[in-house]
Amino acid sequence: MQDDRDPSSPVVRVRVAPDGRPLGAAARARIDRPVADVWAIVSDVERYAGYLPMVHRARRSGDDVTFELKFRVGFFSAGFQFTAHATYEAEKWLELRWTAGEPRDIRLRFELVPDEGGKSCIVEGDGEFDLQSLGWLVKYFLKHHPEIQHGIFPGVALVLIDSLRRAAEGEIANAK
Numbered sequence: 001m002q003d004d005r006d007p008s009s010p011v012v013r014v015r016v017a018p019d020g021r022p023l024g025a026a027a028r029a030r031i032d033r034p035v036a037d038v039w040a041i042v043s044d045v046e047r048y049a050g051y052l053p054m055v056h057r058a059r060r061s062g063d064d065v066t067f068e069l070k071f072r073v074g075f076f077s078a079g080f081q082f083t084a085h086a087t088y089e090a091e092k093w094l095e096l097r098w099t100a101g102e103p104r105d106i107r108l109r110f111e112l113v114p115d116e117g118g119k120s121c122i123v124e125g126d127g128e129f130d131l132q133s134l135g136w137l138v139k140y141f142l143k144h145h146p147e148i149q150h151g152i153f154p155g156v157a158l159v160l161i162d163s164l165r166r167a168a169e170g171e172i173a174n175a176k
Helices: 037-044 047-051 138-146 146-168 173-176
Strands: 011-016 024-029 055-061 064-073 074-090 093-100 107-115 120-128
Touching: 011 146, 024 107, 024 146, 037 107, 037 120, 037 146, 047 055, 047 064, 064 093, 107 146, 120 146, 138 146
Parallel strands: none
Antiparallel strands: 011 024, 024 120, 055 064, 064 074, 074 093, 093 107, 107 120
16 A cells, blocks of 8 residues: 555545536646656647547647547447647646537646656646536436446546656556
């Protein structure tokens, strides 16, 4: 079991509506690489398909990025596509905010803060979107298993951080 005070262990914060429904989540962890190294990965959105699950392809046109997503459940797969506008402050934060497509109202944000005198950085990945915009398959699962809605946003936030950490620390590149 990991020590909860270990800064490399992710910490998750979930945002909820007044009725208790989850709206989004953020995860924060230390990545053992300098901010510049992590920023090079975060800012290269067209390469997200190489390390972020479900991202099949990303195409950038100026500050707009179109993402193609693939969601597999057993023998079935569902495809989604959305476009987001990127805003950023180099080596500090990047935010992708929905402009069109599904899932609606998606917002992904990465924040980077130097740590240990610049040898590593603290990264926060934050995600939210409209769960009800994902089509009949997701609506079916949520109707019959409403308890899973509480794990979707924390899962997204953890995957953002863990995938970024693995890409930055070379685990994904070394595994291929």
